[in-house]
Amino acid sequence: MAAGEPGDRMVATAAQARPKIAVIDLWKSFAGHEVLRGINLEVPAGESLVIVGGSGAGKSVLLKHLIGLIPPERGHVIIDGDDLTNCEPAHCLEIRRKFGMSFQEGALFDSMTVFENIAFPLRRHTRSSEGEIAARVRECLALVHLDKIENKATSELSGGMRRRVGFARAIALQPEILLFDEPDTGLDPITSAVIDAVIVEMREQLDVTMVTITHNMQSAFRIADRIAMLRNGQITAVAQPDVFRSLADPYIQKFLAGEPLEEEVA
């Protein structure tokens, strides 16, 4: 044990030096329109980063690059030192196993029940018995404060419940990185506060790195260690919530106050 400690510590320092997620000079355009224009971003292990930005700023596109759903034109996404933008298909899948992702509308499989949705990644990637799977599904549902809904069809769920079942499915395989795509879009303020509380709680109970995109500043302040502003395809600011609030950038101040920009009104 004692002999192993210095080695462990070295590994720990190496991991700290290396960010969990590194985005290097990422470019992407769709049909001639440049959506991402040289994104550089680092997320250390264990951090909760929230990326905010206006509608159509390219937040979803950036998030989908992080997990390799969209290939970039230029640039790299490095996960734990592995380049996700340049890997063999089978190796890409290996890297993706580190991720759990929650989609905007949940993206639950509508041909399956809630139970089957959460059990899907477990059946796919583990050799657990049905009993172990059932236990894990209940555990995941408990983490998002849901129970007795295992046998419901996904179409019977409300928006907030769909989101939470999506969370449960995302954490089923104990991912190292959790991505949230607009977790509270289309939800009322109270439900959205509940969703944020669930996210904060998951963060405390699971050892994960989180990246969330949202345009809801209230929710950003509730769940972020750092907030990044995405505007015109570039990260214009990254700061801790307190610092972010007092940044002098007029766009950020308008964004925080929820006021229109002069140029957009005129």
Next chain:
Amino acid sequence: MNGEQARASGFNGFLEAIGRKSLELFEEVGRFFYILHATIYWTFRRPFDAREWLRQMVRVGVDSLPVVGLTSMFTGMVMALQTYRGFERFHAEGFVASVVSLSLTRELAPVLASLMIAGRVGSSLAAELGTMRVTEQIDALYAMATEPIQYLVVPRVGATTVMLPPLVAIANGLGIFGGYAISVALMGANPVTYWEKTFQFLDMNDVSSGLIKAAVFGLILSVTGCSKGFFTTGGAEGVGRATTSAVVMGSVVILVSDFFLTKILF
């Protein structure tokens, strides 16, 4: 001057339209071969999903049996009716059986069955995968380190390719039976002679060529349906477009490739 300009822009517009259409066509062909290639690549990689294969084989094969059987039986019946009326004119009624069995096994059963399946299965593949695409369920599969081509497309394409030959074999039998029934019951043909004539000129090659065609058509129509669905964009309307064009494209490609298969191979 103005007229000249208008003529020039009209001509340019014409060229542009041709260019755009050609690009679309290349894109379409590219997608088809991309899906085909990826399907073959992922077919031979773990994990193998036997349950999903079986489910799709039931959906494509067993569930299509009534419609394929009915189509083929009535085709055999009408074939007997028509050729009898024609052959009667030069007293060759004895050859009705041979014509019915040859044209059914070599041509009609495989093509008509495949067209029916293109309508029944090709459309549902496109609608199913298209809906999964626009509701981000396909992205969710990626995010759960599950290759959607392997999980969704491989069993669907595989099941269609595997199930079409047995379907056509049954269709052959039912079609020949339909011709026999009409000839014997309505035209007063001698049952024993009719039966003999059915197999007199029919050799193994006729039957096997039809079955090989059926497998190729199954591959074509399922890959078309899956590629249409897989690359769906534009919400519910997009799913509708994908479904329609899966049937149209599938049917056209079946008929065109039927000619070349018949000409080159058999």
